[in-house]
Amino acid sequence: MNILILGATGFIGSVVAARLVADGHVVTGLGRNPVRARLKQRAIEWRRADLSRMTKPADWDDILKDQHVVVNCAGALQDGLSDDLAATQAEAMLALYAAAKCSSRPLIVQISAGTAGAAGDLPFLATKRRADEALAASGLPYLILRPALVLGRNAHGGSALLRALAAFPLVLPLIHAESPVETLSVDDVAEAVSRAVSGGLPSKDIDLAANEVLTLADLVRLHRQWLGLPPARVFSLAPWLARPVTWFADLSGLLGWRSPLRSTAMTVMSEGVQSSKSGSRLAATSAAAALSANPSGVQDLWFARLYLLKPLVISGLSVFWLLSGLIPLLALEKTSAHFLPFMPEASATALTLATCLTDVVLGAAVLVRPLAKRALLGMLAVSLAYLAGASLLEPALWLDPLGVLVKVLPSILLTLVALATLDER
Structure with a gap:
């Protein structure tokens, strides 16, 4: 099959693209700056495009030509100089659906998230929910996957912050240390997309998470062990202590930096990261198994220690x-x-x-x-x-x-x- 992947240069998208190539599909990757990806993954046809500027159906006509499946792995956490949530996560998707109905009507696989809860009205989840609802009503063949916190060999955003906190010297200073967190491996997401392409999934809206619920403190301790560092005591901080850090992180977002310490991430973590428990669900790899499948090297320790210093x-x-x-x-x-x-x-x-x-x-x-x-x-x-x-x-x-x-x-x-x-x- 011909498969188009949006956000193919990202943490999830790059793994999904590699899996679909291994499955024998012809993959086209879309990204804002695919120059380095073109060098790393030569089996993929790379096209440069910015979703925030693709908000009209005509913007998609050429890209969708002869595509059988579109996998949307693109997304952003919060508005800022580098990201426009309404354009990227909602308007571009609605334009894509309109164009798809006039073309080959490809299967749309949407990598979304749980959109309910305290953070549900924030732009991050509200725009995802708008796109999900429009997709379900579009009449196109579709599948929505809602992964919990994704872990993998690489790290970005929240998973990078976990490693940085785990490498903190002497103690582990955490906000919302007891918040519940469900996880899965990025390979589980790629497996689910692979099954979706082959028609092997039972539902059109599926949660992806391991059959365990950890606290944030548990997850950071697991990462510390994975990095080969001795145990350290968790030091729980009051949420108000994070407000200055969050303010500076939000300000950095306005300047184009994508800090995982911005207010959206803090709001999401205040209630934890869990699946809906009410819909279809695919079991996935536990956090400990996901980490142990990819033993850390000294480069991971360097990354973890430098992340908050950057x-x-x-x-x-x-x-x-x-x-x-x-x-x-x-x-x-x-x-x-x-x-x-x-x-x-x-x-x-x-x-x-x-x-x-x-x-x-x-x-x-x-x-x-x-x-x-x-x-x-x-x-x-x-x-x-x-x-x-x-x-x-x-x-x-x-x-x-x-x-x-x-x-x-x-x-x-x-x-x-x-x-x-x-x-x-």
Whole structure:
């Protein structure tokens, strides 16, 4: 069969795509930036597309041509600079259904979620529910799969946060430590999609979860054991203590960063992650079995330890560059005096203002996710230029008691660390 996968570069979508290729299907993967995926999974035909801009049936006509199945693995947690929930999870899907009815009427497999409960009215679940209801009423052949918390060899979002919390030194600080959580393996999702394509599932709306309910604390302890770290005591924190972190995480979302600590995730976790218990259900792999099937390596420990440090690194670099640009402005005449032996006073002042502005722009730009990589590369280039220029014009600064030039070296190293950890998937 010809199968189109939406969100094929994602945590779930990439595994589903690999499974369907192994089953012998011709798979087309859709993603916003499939360049790296094209290198990793060459058996898939990759097409670049942004669902948030595909909100009219005509946007789907060419993509749906000759497709027998469409698997929707795309989704987002919360609105922000990089995500538009209404467009991606609802309007694009309604346009897809309308286009599908005028084409080959493919089977639509929707990877959704449980949309009831305290978080049901949040945009994350409300848009999914709108798409689910429209699909059920569309007259198209369909199947809706509602997985619980998905675990796998890789990690993204909530599963990445679990690893980061598990690697926390000395204690395990948790909000909602006793919240119930059901899990399954990402391979279970791929298996369910494979069965759906072959017509082997008994219902059109199915919950996917293992036959166990863990607490969040239990799940973090399992991940700590999986990472090979000694047991640590869980330190339960009051929910109000998370509000400053959630506020900053929501702010980062407005700048394009997809933190799993945003308010939507906290609201969902406040009541736990459980299946509906009222509909059809497929049993799945337990959390312990899912983790033990993929033994951790040192790269997993590095990832877990660096995950929560990454936003601190980015924020630290931003503060460093903003201050390095703003502080000299408080004593502009004194700062520009360094250039006076080599140029007129007006030129020295202009050059000082230019370097200060450059520092401020880089410090602000690194906070904006779409600009972060270019800002980090700019930081490296400017740092090296500063070192080279100062070494030629005023080499005595290397021996300055305050380490004016020496301090640039750890900044360069921190910038390299930020570049190395910048990718999200």
